Amino acid sequence: MNPPNQHYYGQYPPAGGPPLAGQPQPGHQPPPQGSGSYPPYTPPPGASAALGLPPYSNYNAPQGPPQPGQYQPQPYPGGASSDLGGYPPGQAKQYPNQPYPHQPTPQGQYGQLSALYEQYPPNPYPYQAPNANPRVPAPPGQWPQPHVTPQGYGVPPTPASPGYDPAQKAFYAPIDTSADAEAIRKAMKGMGCNEAELIRVFTAPKYDNPWALAQLVDDYNKRFIRDLKKDIESETRGDLETALLALIRGPLEHDVRVLIKALDRIGTDEGALMDVLLCRSNADIRAITAEYKRIKGKELLIDIKNDVDDALFRLYSMVLSATRAEDSAPLVAVEIDQKVTELQRATEGTFGANVVSVVQIFTSSNAAQLRAISEAYQRKYHRSLEHVIEKEFRGDMEDALLYMLDSANDQARSDARRLETPLCSTPRKDRLFINRVVSLHWDRNRLDQAKAAYHMHSQLRASIRGTVRTLLSGDYENLILALLRERQ
The missing domain is CATH 1.10.220.10 (Annexin)
Structure with a gap:
């Protein structure tokens, strides 16, 4: 805190009012000629204590050798001083791009802080200063708004599906x-x-x-x-x-039972694995991993690692990290274009696809962002992203990426296909079909959209009710129709 300014045009202020410039006051001794400064200011006794400040010391007096941990001005590279106003002649407007120098902190302090950041990642919801009076709204722009990123920070999280929380x-x-x-x-x-x-x-x-x-x-x-x-x-x-x-x-429990059955046998059921884990909200993923550990007593990611290849394990490790953009995250045109360019470089633009880059983009984007990426890729390179995935990938990785892309582009049609494929395949995959029917049963809107899309895009050009009645029979048929809300 700087001492109060007691100088008015070279004079101390008199008790009766401000002095006129150039008129000496009684008892005042002007400074020596050429000194350029007045005698050091000394506040009245007790002023520092009344203000809650440390005892005042003369700012111009020598302070003695610096104490350990005390700030000492350090020179920047190139000779520019880090102290205020200390740039050499001709360099007053040259600001170095170096961090401001500081004294080293006690040994181990930064190491402990790094460990804490690793254990507790930064809060995804940046601090927003509250209004002093909650009844009076703050004027626009008074407080900084939450920073929004395409990963979903600063936006409301997607709530868990019914039955998961x-x-x-x-x-x-x-x-x-x-x-x-x-x-x-x-x-x-x-x-x-x-x-x-x-x-x-x-x-x-x-x-x-x-x-x-x-x-x-x-x-x-x-x-x-x-x-x-x-x-x-x-x-x-x-x-x-x-x-x-x-x-x-x-x-929730059924999802976990499906995962256990898909991973506890010779040959992983990739279809069941994708149905449960892909295109899910972060809240659902966290609930599934916690319930899996409660029922099975093991970490889900460890069991997946023991059953799939390295490339697919990378995909599911990113999925289980629950860092997908929330559904309310906005679309940022610049970042969508950057991801499109990165996808092209990681697939068609290189010899051998960069699996990690492609998987990172797919698993971190929500449905709206992935759909925008697909549309932007078509406009920019005149090729569908689906065709690129089919060309650059094979096997389970191709199926997983196309699963996410199809669901983002048209979820209703994708659900309709997932109903038709196991039902009309030879031999019929009843367990996979049941899992998908029961999953849709808990989401009425999604089920209605899937049934409408089934009638439009089915290879049989029939309704889901007609297909079920043709291929199934008995109490099993009646139960499936009831779950699909197609009662007679």
Whole structure:
């Protein structure tokens, strides 16, 4: 803090008012000629203590040798002084591009800070200063707005899908399940099983919310001191059993069970792996990895590493890092163009595709950004990005990249294809088809769009209802139609 300015045109101010320039005051001794400065200013006794400042010392007096850790002006490279106003003649406007010099901190301080940054990454939501009076809005531009990047920092996170976050229970009103629990028990009690009654109860509209169905399962288990899942396993068989278990487990546990089955056998089920992990929100990915560790007792990424090749492991390691741009992240034209250029250099512009660069762009972009990248690539290079992927990649990596690209370009048509492929293949892949039907069952809007797209783009040019009735039969057919909301 600089001392108060007590000099007015070379005179101390008199008690009665400001002096006139050039008029000496009584008792004042002018400075010696040629000195160019007045005697050092000394504040009244106790002034520093009243202001909460350290004892005042003469600014112009020698301070003695610097103490350890005290700042010492250091010269910049080239002779320019780091102290204010210390540039050599002719270099007053030359500002060096070097960081301002500083004294070294105590040993180990930077090492500890680096370790903390590695353990706790920076907050993705930059600090925004609050308004002093919350009732009076701050004027525009008074406080800095959150910094927005294409990775999604500074934007609201995408909420978890229904059934993936226990906090969602706070918004769910419990319902009366006693009659339905009795009906389920009666359907499985005694000789035989009334499968039609099970289908009627489990697919009732009141259980469209996964938390409502979870309540029914818990109420059944507590009321009859039984395990509903074991009862289903003992009373049903085949594809009907698979579909009922997939339904009553709920979306999160079922995803984990699909992963466990896909990784716990000779040959990985890549289709099931892609269905569960690709094109998912960060919140869903974190929930899946945590539930997998709870059920299996192992890290999901470790199990994936033991089952896939190195290139595909890099892709899933980036997916499981949960750093995908949030759905509300904006589209930045400059960055979209940069990613398009990088994709071209990593594929067509080099000998052998740069897998890491391509995977990084695909896994870090949300659906809107990836769709914008695909459209920009077509405009800039007059080739579809899908054709480039098919040309530069093979096998599981090609399938995974095309899976993400198709879902971003037209999710409804992509869902329709994923329903048709296992249903119409030879032999029919019922387990994969069931997983996809149950997944769509929990998202009514997405299911309706997929059914409309199926009717438009199906190779059979038929509705999903017509295809199911043609290829399936019995209670399994009735359950699938009920899950697709195509009841008779």
